[in-house]
Amino acid sequence: MHIVVAIKHIPSIADELPVRHNNIDFDSVDFVLNEWDEHSIEQAVLIKEAVGGTVTVIGVDVIGELDNALHLALAKGADRAVKIAAEEPGADSHQQAKWLAEAIQNMSPDLILSGVQASNDLDGQLGPLIAAYLDLPYIGGTSAIEVTNGKAMVLKEFPGGIGMRYEIALPFVAGVQAAPKPPRYAPVSKVRQIAQTAKVETIEPGEGESGGLRFLKMAPPVVTGHAEMIQGTAKEIAARIVELLKSRGLL
């Protein structure tokens, strides 16, 4: 059983997102691992623990700082870490998926996982694109994947707490919404130790091909309304809120 997890290094939306030339000013933002990738890594390790096999984590190194994310994945139980050294911070999902699909094809995977989405998936997500390039089916929004005898039992989430179960023959690509268990914690000491000893394999990117979107403009949303901001200390804010709730008959 060989599970490949395709991860994405993306601009952190916790910070300011300055814009330059109709796109993010990539020099002025921090890059972080896509939050859903934590779940796809966890899901992969859970399957490995249940049925054995190996987990390979692979991502496009868009700014040359992917090692940290790869070390963390190794500390959590991945066996092999691979980066595609593209150093193109603006590489879109199509471009990244092309590179990833090429690399993954040579790995003979039984199952490919990715995060269900990323906040910079303007041209679509990695998972379905990798599936399309490898001529594999794709299912997203998964919250549980169990593997037995060349098949997977997959739970996909729908709104309102509804789930649908599927039986899927390997190999295929799944976009993970959530692992069945919260992503495990890797102690800093372990990550540090791995950073010193682990080998991250490097692949040079091939041709790639962008998703064909011409950027005309990028800007914060035009604000049509804004909350009335309550100023002051926490105590003053609390008092104002309580007063507000009373005036509305909510207290």
Add this chain to the structure above:
Amino acid sequence: MSGDVMVITEHMEGKFSDVSFELVGKARELAEAFGGESIALVLGEGVDASVFASHATLHMADAALNHFNPEAYARVIEALVKERSPRLVMFGWTVIGMDLAAWLSGRMGVPCVAYAKDVRVENGALVVSSQAYGGKLIAEVSPEGEMAIVACLAGSFPAEAGHGSTQATVIPSPVDLGGLKMKFLEVIKPEAGDVDITTQTRLVAVGRGIGGKENIELAEELAEKLGAVVCASRPVVDAGWLPRTRQVGKSGLKVKPKLYFMLGISGAPEHLEGMKDAELIIAINTDKKAPIFNVAHYGAVADLFEVTEAMLELL
């Protein structure tokens, strides 16, 4: 290449989702601008397909498509799009559309725009506004080439314009749906027993800012004082801090309470989809640029723990 605009509709248990009507309404307008027709595509049996205002409705009434099967849907849509060469294919950016739009884009080699909020034709060119980076930025993009795919956020267009009575034409599946790798097994309904957050008049909603499971208790305490129930944004539920029955948003439940009191939720588009119609929205967040402050009625840039503690002292 035609000027047609094809909409992939979605239905569950015999009912079309609102986003299907929203897309059909928009598709009619866009098709007219392109000099083509709007075509609603309905997949699967067990639904009355003659309910759209599209120029044409195609109904592939095949039992293999009754429940959403990502592989079957993808193969059928790919074949039909190849056959008809529409100018634009529209999906909802939903748990269904998210499985199909980018896959189709990769297969067809045509551009795809996700998180779309607005789609329009400017001087003959297609322009899409897309809500990226958790709603912090709006990107205006123009897809190159003669065909494009857009996946639109629910609630982007009025649904009324999509309602109609165009007689659906039943068509056979263009591909053999035997021998699929994916087999639909069953629908699992949520377990009863927990509170139903959609019927509550007051909700205290916690987001990632709550920090950990151990802090949920504080929110529970506040909720009790307010006669409210605690609900959450997706990351909190994914982390296992609250059950899925408490999740508000696109992949959770839609709520419309009298009070929606938000602690540490930044306001990603997916969450807003589930709560933006609440009567009174108050948001506490440490990020003064959090998108939630564009939606909330009242807001405060503050530490949620300090404000909650202070409120508990007063109540």
